[in-house]
Structure formats: structure tokens, C-alpha cells
Amino acid sequence: MVKNLTFALRIFVMYSLLSVACFLMLRTIIGYTSFKDDAQFLALKQAYIHNMVWKTAFYIHVFSAIVALLAGFTQFSPEILRDSPKIHRLIGKIYVAVILLINFPIGLIMGVYANGGLPGKTAFLLLDTLWFYFTLKAYLCARNRQFIDHKNYMIRSYALTFSAVMLRTWKLILSNILIIDTAELYVIDAWLAILPNLIIAEIIIRTNDRRKSHLSPER
Secondary structure, X not given: OHHHHHHHHHHXXXXXXXXXXXXXXXXXXXXXXXXXXXXXXXXXXXXOOOOHHHHHHHHHHHHHHHHHHHHHHHOOOHHHHHHOHHHHHHXXXXXXXXXXXXXXXXXXXXHHOOOOHHHHHHHHHHHHHHHHHHHHHHHHHHHOOOHHHHHHXXXXXXXXXXXXXXXXXXXXXXXXXXXXXHHHHHHHHHHXXXXXXXXXXHHHHHHHHHHHHHHOOOO
């Protein structure tokens, strides 16, 4: 009973945090609907603001990535999976399409023009590559009915989707505790938005595996 309550509380806290994060991301994205060249992050990209390839990629990424964030947010709901499997599959296909067909190629462009020199570009190109790989593996595992592997790869994929939130969160934290060059801050921010998320994803996967092994009737 205590374990069930603890698990339920953990799920509640997790979904509450995700809800707040999604809400804050939506507020950020609304700021770009003015299409002003100095809006928010664009103020730091004035060197590329007249590059129509980069600018087009930026707006496609901004307005489509939130779809992946919101779609992925629903995919871990056991209620939707149990009661509405068709909705689960539909939202999952939207999530996969937004990442593989839109944000992966767009992310390559964004990565090449990323701030922070080679370390910054490397971070975002690595993010984009792993994002594509984990999402594709999740999709293929679902097609092959390998549902445990599907869930694990989806956890990894969404951890990288959620890096969009952590990128802004770490920037806010670091800018208030560190006094360093903007380019250096951007590099640290980029790697912190990726690596801790992947570590947490692996911890969640291994915790789930241990919980399932304890619940196994063979034990």
C-alpha cells in the first residue's frame, strides 16, 4: 500500500512538473508569434537573422517542437494506453513524424549555426542525432511489438525532447550564479540540457526494470 502511494505521488509530481514546463514553453513560443527579428533568443542571432535558410529552420523548429513536447507528454499515461490505445498510437505517430520528418533535418541546420563554437555545435548535433535514433528505434520496436524496448526508447527520446525545457531552465540558473562569457555560458547550458536528461532517463529505465523483476511471479 505504501509503495503504491509513493509511486502514485511520484507520478503526480512528475506530471505536475511536466504540465508547468509545457505551459512555460507555450508562453515562450507565443513570444515568437510577433516575428520580430530581435524577439527573445533571436537577439543573440543577429549574425544569421538575414540568412533565410537558418531563419526558416528556426521558426519551423520553434512551432513544431512544442507539438513533440505536448504529444510525448501524453504517451506515458497508462490510462490513455489502457482505455484509448488508438489515441495512444495516433499521438505516437504524430510525435514520431514531427521529430523524424521535420525536426531532425531542421535540427541539423540549427546545429551547424549554433552558438558556442565547435563545442556548442557538437552538443546540438549530437542531440539531434540521438533524438532521431532513439525515436526511430522506439517506432520500430512498436511496429515489431517489442513494447518494453519501445517504452525504454521512448523514455530516451522524450528526455531529449525535454532538453528544450532544460536548455532554458539551465540558462536561467547559470546566468544568475556564474559570471562568464556568453559563449561559454551557452556551451555549458547546451551540454547540461542533454547529459543529465539522458542520465535520468537511464535511471528511470533501470528502476522500472527492477520494479518489474520484483513483481515477477517467478520470484
